[in-house]
Amino acid sequence: xxxxxxxxxxxMIKGVAARRLYEEARKRGMxxxxxxxELVVRDLDPKGRAGEYIKVAQELLEExxxxxxxxxxxQAAEKIWGAAALAVKAFAFWREGKRLAxxxxxxxxxxxxxxxxxxxxxxxWFAAVSMHTCFYEGWCRxxxxxxxxxxxxxxxxxxxxxxx
Numbered sequence: 001x002x003x004x005x006x007x008x009x010x011x012m013i014k015g016v017a018a019r020r021l022y023e024e025a026r027k028r029g030m031x032x033x034x035x036x037x038e039l040v041v042r043d044l045d046p047k048g049r050a051g052e053y054i055k056v057a058q059e060l061l062e063e064x065x066x067x068x069x070x071x072x073x074x075q076a077a078e079k080i081w082g083a084a085a086l087a088v089k090a091f092a093f094w095r096e097g098k099r100l101a102x103x104x105x106x107x108x109x110x111x112x113x114x115x116x117x118x119x120x121x122x123x124x125w126f127a128a129v130s131m132h133t134c135f136y137e138g139w140c141r142x143x144x145x146x147x148x149x150x151x152x153x154x155x156x157x158x159x160x161x162x163x164x
Contacts, residue, residue, distance in 0.1 A: 029103045031082040033060065046097035050163055053090035057083040057156045061149065068145055076145050077134035084128030084152045087159045088113055094163050117158055124155040 013021065025035035037056050041049045060083040067076035085106055092098040092109050095116075100106055107125075114121035127148040134140035 028101070030085070031078055033079075034082050034086060037086075046093040047163075050090040050094035053086040053093065054156065054160045054163055057086035057090065058160065060086070061153050061156060064145075064149055068142065068149070071142075073140060073142060073145055074135050074138055077131035077140060077148070080145065080148050080152050081128050081132040081135065083156055084125060084131075087152075087156045088125075090163065091116075091159050094159075113155075113159070117162070121155060121158075124151040127151040128155075 021035065022032060025032045028035060028038075030038070033056065037052065041052045044052065060079040064076045064079035064083070067073075067079060088106050088109050089100050091113050092100050095112075098109075100109055110121065110125040114125070128151075130140065131145065131148050131152075134144065
């Protein structure tokens, strides 16, 4: 779902195209929203990409809160993970014009973000990674997700502040 000029739009992609998008996203360790965003912003300059990434990260956190209210823990968890990954990617684009393309690069760059913004970033990152695991394994409880949501929200908002 997206909003254009105040109008909420939904796009339904079915069949082969939907399967292909999903498979490509998973192959890259991304959520579907993150992968589609990657396709949409690939021609923007690094600062423009950073701005778009952080906007989507903020939207994902809002959606995570909604999913949590509905009791959909796994979807909430995956959206929290996606928001954190996009925040780190946004910081890398904003700071160095660097594209992060793997989980390994995200882990490495999370340390750079922590050095620049503070050690608390590592805790936010660990919370986000645990949410990624929660999506696949389903072990976490509502309380885990609520705490991770707070930690990742702090990360996303701090990175958004840096981009301004």
